[in-house]
Amino acid sequence: MISVNCRTVKVGHFPAGEQNILDFKHDISDENTIVWKYESDEELVTLMYIVSHIRNYYPKANIYLHMPYIPHARMDRVKSDKEVFTLKYFAEVINSLNFNVVYTLDAHSDSSLALINRIQNDSPNTIIADVIWNIPEIDCRNLVVYFPDAGAYKRYKDLTAIANYPKVYGEKIRNWQTHRIEGLNVVTNGTDLKGKSVLLIDDIISYGGTFYHSVLKLKELGADKIYIYASHVENAMIDMERGTLIKLIDDGTVTMLYTTDSIFKAENNEGRNINLIREF
Numbered sequence: 001m002i003s004v005n006c007r008t009v010k011v012g013h014f015p016a017g018e019q020n021i022l023d024f025k026h027d028i029s030d031e032n033t034i035v036w037k038y039e040s041d042e043e044l045v046t047l048m049y050i051v052s053h054i055r056n057y058y059p060k061a062n063i064y065l066h067m068p069y070i071p072h073a074r075m076d077r078v079k080s081d082k083e084v085f086t087l088k089y090f091a092e093v094i095n096s097l098n099f100n101v102v103y104t105l106d107a108h109s110d111s112s113l114a115l116i117n118r119i120q121n122d123s124p125n126t127i128i129a130d131v132i133w134n135i136p137e138i139d140c141r142n143l144v145v146y147f148p149d150a151g152a153y154k155r156y157k158d159l160t161a162i163a164n165y166p167k168v169y170g171e172k173i174r175n176w177q178t179h180r181i182e183g184l185n186v187v188t189n190g191t192d193l194k195g196k197s198v199l200l201i202d203d204i205i206s207y208g209g210t211f212y213h214s215v216l217k218l219k220e221l222g223a224d225k226i227y228i229y230a231s232h233v234e235n236a237m238i239d240m241e242r243g244t245l246i247k248l249i250d251d252g253t254v255t256m257l258y259t260t261d262s263i264f265k266a267e268n269n270e271g272r273n274i275n276l277i278r279e280f
Contacts, residue, residue, distance in 0.1 A: 001043075002035070002036050002043055002050065003034070003035045004026040005028065005033055006033075019045060021049060028053075028058065028061070032062065034047070034063060034064065035066040035067075038069050038262070063100060064101050065094075065101070067103065068103075068260060069262040070107055070108065072086040072087040073087060073111075073112045087111060092115075101120055103122060105124065105232075105279060106121070106123070123159070124229075127277060128161040128229055129160075131199070131227070131258045135197070135227055135256075139227075142196045144167070145167045145168070145198075145199050146168050146186075146198050146199065146200045146201070147169040147200075148184075149170055152169065153167065162201075166189070168189055168191050170185065172210065181209050181210055181213055182213075183213055183217070186217055194222030195222060195224050196222075197225040199227045200218075200228045204230060205234065205245065206237065207237060207239065207242050208237050208243055208245025209244050211228060212247075212248060215245075226253065227254075227257075228254055229258045229259070230259050233259040235265055237264075238269065256274075257273060259275075260277045261276050264276065
């Protein structure tokens, strides 16, 4: 979904498939804000058309892009010339549009921050503070913060929102033949998890395998209430065939999942223990 100056861009299609943008009344001027909450790569073409349209009428316009989720951020390296470095080429297109600033949230890869010009990566610290504020007080008094791996621990451990809470992290047990996660161990740093409430923190959830195994292990170690925060949750998470975490959400093992609306859609998720936080 793309909006310009708070109005959603409506995109139709001609019979052959080309985009048809005929009702673009978005109060464009010398100062313009575009918000892109990624749904598909086709929107990149829409973005190119819109920016070109604005610059056609306002050649000196300032244009700010709010893109909380960076598409292709996980394709941040290639191992052979057979692999297409999509993040690099995506960044080249974004840079060609010459935004004054590109705002993002909790970027998955440092490579994306290096490749995109004039990018500002916002920390999830304030959002996580609000999440903790919404956790019942009785649970907060016994709260432990958990990270699914050492990388996430290193990335988030110094956030002020979680400064006063014990911190633990997971070590994945992976089958290197199938590349599937088959379990994990928890590095507790001496923290007893029995009867504790636990807040799991990471940047992104796809099908939720890592979180699934994390929740099961934390429960095995005696954790009581389980809360999860992820900045970006893919809609694949609710796939009832391939998704794993959603089963623990639906059966109440996970007390609440908090995420932003950067890519996750609320449709058909009413009644689930999912708290959708609006960003931008």
